[in-house]
Amino acid sequence: MTAETNRPLLRAEGVSKFYGRHVGCRDVSFELHPGEVLGIVGESGSGKTTLLNCLSAQLEPTAGHVLYDTRADGLTDVYRMSEAARRLLMRSDWGLVRQNPRDGLRMGVSAGANVGERLMAVGARHYGNIRSEATDWLSRVEIDADRVDDPPATFSGGMQQRVQLARNLVTRPRLVFMDEPTGGLDVSVQARLLDLLRGLVNDLGLSAVVVTHDLAVTRLLAHRLMVMKGGAVVETGLTDQVLDDPQHPYSQLLVSSILQP
Amino acid sequence: MSVVRGYNFAYLDEQTKRMIRRGLLKAVAVPGYQVPFGSREMPLPYGWGTGGIQVTASVIGPDDVLKVIDQGADDTTNAVSIRRFFARVAGVATTERTTEATLIQTRHRIPETPLAEGQILVYQVPIPEPLRWVEPRETETRKMHALTEYGVMHVKLYEDITRHGRIATSFNYPVLVNGRYVMSPSPIPKFDNPKMHRMPALQLFGAGREKRLYAVPPHTRVESLDFEDHPFEVQTWDDVCALCGADDSYLDEVIVDDQGGRMFVCSDSDYCRQRRDAGHAGHGGPSDLETVERGTP
Amino acid sequence: MYVAVKGGEKAIDNAHRLLAEDRRGDPAVPELSLRQISEQLSLAVDRVMTEGSIYDRDLAALAIKQARGDLVEAIFLLRAYRTTLPRLAVSRPVDTTAMHVHRRISATFKDLPGGQVLGPTFDYTHRLLDFDLAEPSAEVPEAPAGSPRGDPVPRVTEVLNREGLIAREVADDPNAPVGDLTREPLAFPADRATRLQNLARGDEGFLLALGYSTQRGFGSTHPFIGEIRMGEVAVEIEPEDLGFAVEIGDILLTECETVNQFKGSKTEPPQFTRGYGLAFGYAERKAISMALVDRALRGRELGEEVVAPAQDEEFVLYHSDNVESSGFVQHIKLPHYVDFQGELDLVRRLRAERDAEAAQ
Numbered sequence: 001m002t003a004e005t006n007r008p009l010l011r012a013e014g015v016s017k018f019y020g021r022h023v024g025c026r027d028v029s030f031e032l033h034p035g036e037v038l039g040i041v042g043e044s045g046s047g048k049t050t051l052l053n054c055l056s057a058q059l060e061p062t063a064g065h066v067l068y069d070t071r072a073d074g075l076t077d078v079y080r081m082s083e084a085a086r087r088l089l090m091r092s093d094w095g096l097v098r099q100n101p102r103d104g105l106r107m108g109v110s111a112g113a114n115v116g117e118r119l120m121a122v123g124a125r126h127y128g129n130i131r132s133e134a135t136d137w138l139s140r141v142e143i144d145a146d147r148v149d150d151p152p153a154t155f156s157g158g159m160q161q162r163v164q165l166a167r168n169l170v171t172r173p174r175l176v177f178m179d180e181p182t183g184g185l186d187v188s189v190q191a192r193l194l195d196l197l198r199g200l201v202n203d204l205g206l207s208a209v210v211v212t213h214d215l216a217v218t219r220l221l222a223h224r225l226m227v228m229k230g231g232a233v234v235e236t237g238l239t240d241q242v243l244d245d246p247q248h249p250y251s252q253l254l255v256s257s258i259l260q261p
Numbered sequence: 262m263s264v265v266r267g268y269n270f271a272y273l274d275e276q277t278k279r280m281i282r283r284g285l286l287k288a289v290a291v292p293g294y295q296v297p298f299g300s301r302e303m304p305l306p307y308g309w310g311t312g313g314i315q316v317t318a319s320v321i322g323p324d325d326v327l328k329v330i331d332q333g334a335d336d337t338t339n340a341v342s343i344r345r346f347f348a349r350v351a352g353v354a355t356t357e358r359t360t361e362a363t364l365i366q367t368r369h370r371i372p373e374t375p376l377a378e379g380q381i382l383v384y385q386v387p388i389p390e391p392l393r394w395v396e397p398r399e400t401e402t403r404k405m406h407a408l409t410e411y412g413v414m415h416v417k418l419y420e421d422i423t424r425h426g427r428i429a430t431s432f433n434y435p436v437l438v439n440g441r442y443v444m445s446p447s448p449i450p451k452f453d454n455p456k457m458h459r460m461p462a463l464q465l466f467g468a469g470r471e472k473r474l475y476a477v478p479p480h481t482r483v484e485s486l487d488f489e490d491h492p493f494e495v496q497t498w499d500d501v502c503a504l505c506g507a508d509d510s511y512l513d514e515v516i517v518d519d520q521g522g523r524m525f526v527c528s529d530s531d532y533c534r535q536r537r538d539a540g541h542a543g544h545g546g547p548s549d550l551e552t553v554e555r556g557t558p
Numbered sequence: 559m560y561v562a563v564k565g566g567e568k569a570i571d572n573a574h575r576l577l578a579e580d581r582r583g584d585p586a587v588p589e590l591s592l593r594q595i596s597e598q599l600s601l602a603v604d605r606v607m608t609e610g611s612i613y614d615r616d617l618a619a620l621a622i623k624q625a626r627g628d629l630v631e632a633i634f635l636l637r638a639y640r641t642t643l644p645r646l647a648v649s650r651p652v653d654t655t656a657m658h659v660h661r662r663i664s665a666t667f668k669d670l671p672g673g674q675v676l677g678p679t680f681d682y683t684h685r686l687l688d689f690d691l692a693e694p695s696a697e698v699p700e701a702p703a704g705s706p707r708g709d710p711v712p713r714v715t716e717v718l719n720r721e722g723l724i725a726r727e728v729a730d731d732p733n734a735p736v737g738d739l740t741r742e743p744l745a746f747p748a749d750r751a752t753r754l755q756n757l758a759r760g761d762e763g764f765l766l767a768l769g770y771s772t773q774r775g776f777g778s779t780h781p782f783i784g785e786i787r788m789g790e791v792a793v794e795i796e797p798e799d800l801g802f803a804v805e806i807g808d809i810l811l812t813e814c815e816t817v818n819q820f821k822g823s824k825t826e827p828p829q830f831t832r833g834y835g836l837a838f839g840y841a842e843r844k845a846i847s848m849a850l851v852d853r854a855l856r857g858r859e860l861g862e863e864v865v866a867p868a869q870d871e872e873f874v875l876y877h878s879d880n881v882e883s884s885g886f887v888q889h890i891k892l893p894h895y896v897d898f899q900g901e902l903d904l905v906r907r908l909r910a911e912r913d914a915e916a917a918q
Contacts, residue, residue: 084408091412108863109420116419121412127422127488149423153863265686304685332668342682349684388774397775397866425828516670519712521720526668 007069009034009175009207010055014064017050023231024050027064030226030236034174037201037208039222039239041215041254047231049179052211056096056177057086068175091121095168095176099183101160104167105152111138111163112148118171137166141196158189162196169200178210182217194220215255219243227251264352271318271351277301281319281474285465288476293438294406295389300472310343310368311469313385317347317366320381320465326354328362333370333511333528340368359531369432371453373510373532376462378479384447386468389475391435391445411443414486422491431496437484438477446483452495452511457483502527505536506543522547581626595619604810604839605629609880610636611740611759612643613809613838630761634881641740647795650803654813654836656710657789661840664714665783666817672711677788678840714785715815715832724817724830744875753855753875754848758836760878762844768868769850777866779853780819781833788812788840812837814845818853831860 008031017024025047032038040048053059055066057078067075070085071093078086090096098104105114115134116124124130135148141162152160161181168176181197182190198220201208210221218225218239225242227235227250235248246252269275277299284298303311321327327347331340335357343366344355356362359374366383376382392402395413405411414435421429434451438444446454447466457464457477464477477483485493501508503524510532512525524547527533582589596603596619606618610633617636625631661677664670676682678701718724729751737752739759744752757765772779790810794803816833833853835845854868867873877883 083404087408087410106416109416110423112423113416113419117412117416120415120419121410125415125487125489127419128490130419130488131423306681306685309681334668338676338682342684346684393775394778429828513668516667516717519671519717521717528668 007075008032009036009069010209011067011075012055012064013067015051015054015061015066016063017047017054017059018062023047025054025228025231028226028233029064030233032175032207032209034207035205036224037206037210037222039218039225040209040211040228041213041218041225042228043213043254046228048211048228050231051228052177052179052209055209056094057090091118092171093173093175095173097161097164097168097176097178097181099180101152101157101164104164105160107153108151110149110151111143111155114152114163115166115170118167122171133170134166137170138163140169140200141166142192156189158185158193161185161193165197165200169204172204174207176206176208178208178212180212180214181210182212182214190217197221215243227254265349268350270323271321271347272304273301273315273318278319281315284474285316285319285476288465288474289463289478291442292477292481293436293442293444293475295473295475297472298474300469303469305342305346307470308387309339310366310385312467312471312473313366313368313383313469314343314346314467315469316383316465316467316474317364318351320383321347321351321353321364323351323353325363326356326361328356328359328365328531329367330365330370330372330529330531331368332513333372334530336530357531357534369448369450370511370528371449371456373507373527373529374535375456376460378461380462382460382462382464384449384464384466386445386447386466386471386473388433389445389466389468389471389473391433391443406442409441411437414443415488418486418488418491422488428487428491428493434493435486437486439481440484443486444475444477444483450496450511451485451493454483454485454493455495459483498525500525501543502533502536503543503545503547505533505541507533507536507541517547581624590623592616592619592623595622601840602627602629602632604837604841605762605844606632606636607838608841608844609633609759609761610640612636612640630880630884634884637881647797649806650794650796652791652793652809652811654787654791654811655713655716657787657791657811657813658808659711659787659789661788662711662785663783664785666714666785667717670712670714670717672709679842711787713815715817718784718817718830722827722829724832727832746872746875747858748871748875750852750856753871754834754836754852756875756878757848757851760848761880761883762841762847764878764880764883765847765851766843768854768874769847771866772850772854772868777854777857777864777869778819779816779831779833779850781816781850781853782818783846784815784817784832786812786814786842786845788842810839812839812841812845814842814849816846816849816853831856 010032012028012030015028016026028051030038040051042048050059054061057066060079066078068078068089070076070089078089081089096104106117112131112134115137116130119130119133131148135145138148139145143159143162143166147155152163155163182193185193194217200206201221208221210217212218222239225237225239226233227242227248229250235242235246235251242251243255246255271278273281280299284296288294288296300312301315303314305311305314317327327344328335329340329344329347331337334340335344347353348355359365359372359376362380364381364383365372365376366385368385371382390399390402392405392414395417396402396405418428418430421427430451432450433445433448434454436444436446436454436457446457459480459482460477461479463479466475468474487493496511498512500512502510502512504526507527511528513528514523515526516523596615599622602622603615603618606621606629607613607615610618610621617639618632621632621635622629624635659672659675661679662672662675664674715724719726737749737755739752739755744756748756771777788811790808792805793807793809794805796803814835818831818833820828820830831853833849835848835852837844837848851868851874854866855871855874857864857869858871862869864870
């Protein structure tokens with residue numbers, strides 16, 4: 001793990017989200033330090049995606065705060081920022097990888113344009129440079145340079161997911177949110193993507209919050225784990241600890257329900 | 262032509278004109294910003310220039326001299342119709358000469374003759390939102406303007422270059438006004454974009470159906486979006502105007518027979534006439550088949 | 559004592575009598591003749607013929623009269639009549655290039671062979687109510703001669719085609735029979751001929767709104783009106799035992815061809831694409847709308863992203879027919895007592911259970 005500092009990159013303070021009387025997530029608090037990868041696991045309906053949306057400034061919590069260590073102002077409540085500052089944060093210092101690449105990509109424009117969009121959004125105005133940087137990032141996610149001008153609609157699901165990754169990483173974000181990044185992919189494709197993800201996280205010193213129902217994903221990627229049930233966190237700890245010696249009955253059930261490696 | 266009875270000067274009532282002028286003042290104060298306004302139903306259909314007509318009706322006075330062009334020409338049917346409309350409802354003097362006009366309403370062109378301080382150019386605008394092609398929702402585009410989120414405009418240009426080797430937008434080419442707002446220049450050919458830059462005349466834009474006004478005050482910066490290594494360029498032709506020999510004006514292609522014969526003539530009929538009056542002449546005949554528009558090099 | 563509602567027959571008879579009375583209006587006012595409708599409400603007749611998909615001015619006028627001017631109702635009447643007619647022959651494709659043109663305009667070229675012919679258009683009228691028309695007028699001054707044009711008028715798309723600038727349109731098999739929507743149900747994906755047939759019969763307002771939505775960015779196709787032409791064309795049939803074509807009459811048609819955004823890639827040269835609209839009579843709004851929607855519906859075959867309503871074949875083709883939609887939308891005013899009774903009972907039960915739980 002890369003060096004942790006004392007100051008967290010992201011801090012959740014009592015984050016709760018209610019949909020009327022229904023609980024999305026309740027009273028979630030944690031800190032995420034630079035270079036750290038946090039896995040959030042739980043079955044469908046456990047509130048993990050609601051929590052991810054709250055953390056990534058897409059869904060304002062009913063109660064609680066989400067603070068991020070901005071480059072300019074230090075720890076700042078993301079829901080108290082101006083919308084301009086928040087949107088800038090989301091397209092530069094943050095990344096968001098969605099489960100369905102169609103939601104995170106422009107399917108009708110080239111892979112190069114998809115990756116270059118963030119550069120153009122922050123002011124890049126040299127076509128040649130944008131294209132070569134896009135090509136470079138595509139090669140880092142193992143997409144051949146000769147596909148840079150093809151639209152993602154012509155790519156396989158695994159490739160689309162890798163384009164989405166490159167599109168997010170091109171502005172060198174410090175924090176990436178991932179929602180079931182390997183969901184919907186074949187097992188062999190999943191393994192390759194996970195391997196790639198792990199390499200990138202290490203090389204770039206990325207921090208990440210990864211939501212998944214797949215414990216294998218967390219074992220490979222996450223340093224720490226949060227287990228959610230019914231909108232609440234029932235157990236939290238180092239990944240190996242939680243997976244090898246789960247304390248909460250629900251965690252035990254979850255771990256026992258998958259094949260051990 | 263006699264002035265029609267039963268209607269206020271220039272058709273609109275004075276309250277409406279004041280409302281539109283207030284909108285225009287705001288538009289001038291924030292160059293390139295689209296000001297929503299209470300567009301009225303006009304006696305011409307949407308798409309015919311109801312926005313431009315409302316702007317003209319709001320700023321025209323009895324002493325104004327009006328010129329109306331469509332596709333650069335005064336004799337196109339819609340230009341004739343709008344000119345007649347104002348002759349009927351306002352009784353103002355009309356002209357075909359660019360230099361004589363105080364007010365010029367246009368659809369799809371900027372006159373070749375440079376405009377001067379004191380003149381007003383009124384554009385008819387079908388779709389005022391330059392971001393519409395990348396984002397159909399108004400709520401989102403307004404936010405993008407407010408937050409200066411214009412990166413996606415360059416995605417479109419990027420894609421053009423990737424696909425065609427060049428920027429493949431030939432009209433309605435988006436501009437950045439005063440370094441702040443991305444604006445639609447209306448569907449003028451990109452050939453005309455440079456004329457907008459620091460133009461001494463006041464440029465007013467009216468979109469009736471979409472209910473928006475915007476403006477470029479005199480001498481304002483207007484830059485066409487581009488890339489450093491693919492700079493904005495305008496159209497050029499291999500041929501000159503068959504009638505007046507102009508090599509610096511926007512040319513219309515006219516098909517002269519059904520064997521594919523064609524010739525090129527000035528789109529700006531007043532400019533062409535001025536040149537012919539001054540003794541210039543073109544070759545008069547059809548062009549070779551090969552001399553189709555060359556586009557940007 | 560309560561007596562259950564009965565007497566439906568009598569009610570219907572009375573309703574029809576009332577309808578007939580209202581249709582006639584004040585008997586002191588002279589009754590409309592079909593000829594008056596056909597001559598003076600000719601654009602209404604054109605619309606009813608187009609969407610009723612039968613070219614017969616007298617029948618359309620009758621339908622309009624019977625429907626009290628409700629054009630969708632008139633279309634319905636005409637369709638219901640049409641379906642009873644025997645099919646004696648199938649015409650050869652009409653040749654609109656040989657049209658006897660009353661109007662022909664192009665928005666893409668300032669001038670072209672055959673010229674720009676405005677014809678009888680509203681386009682440049684000022685929409686000021688003409689109170690002179692409120693009273694029967696004297697003679698209408700004769701319009702200047704010179705139209706219609708006789709000589710063949712070449713098509714704008716052909717001019718572009720000569721340079722290879724516009725995608726060619728060739729039927730897969732020109733001899734294959736054209737499907738008939740009135741005989742076979744829709745199947746997806748629908749071929750272009752079927753789509754065009756559906757659009758030709760489709761509701762003008764629906765197509766107008768869809769076409770408009772493409773112009774506002776919901777499935778943009780960047781259209782130019784290459785050409786609109788309106789005029790008479792000859793209809794020919796080729797009786798089997800004769801072996802050659804015979805002309806059976808002329809019909810008035812409005813045709814619109816759009817020239818749309820080009821596509822291209824590193825391997826394919828850029829080319830314009832086309833949209834097509836055709837309507838009986840003088841029905842320009844319909845023909846243009848149809849061409850816009852036709853082009854939008856070609857998104858899939860042209861490799862475009864299909865995201866907007868106008869590009870969605872099922873959405874468009876299933877909802878375009880106003881006889882279908884008018885019927886189904888309005889059918890909810892028919893009795894639904896039984897279904898509703900079921901719902902009513904269910905809601906009462908659920909509420910009762912809840913109250914009982916709360917009371918415990």
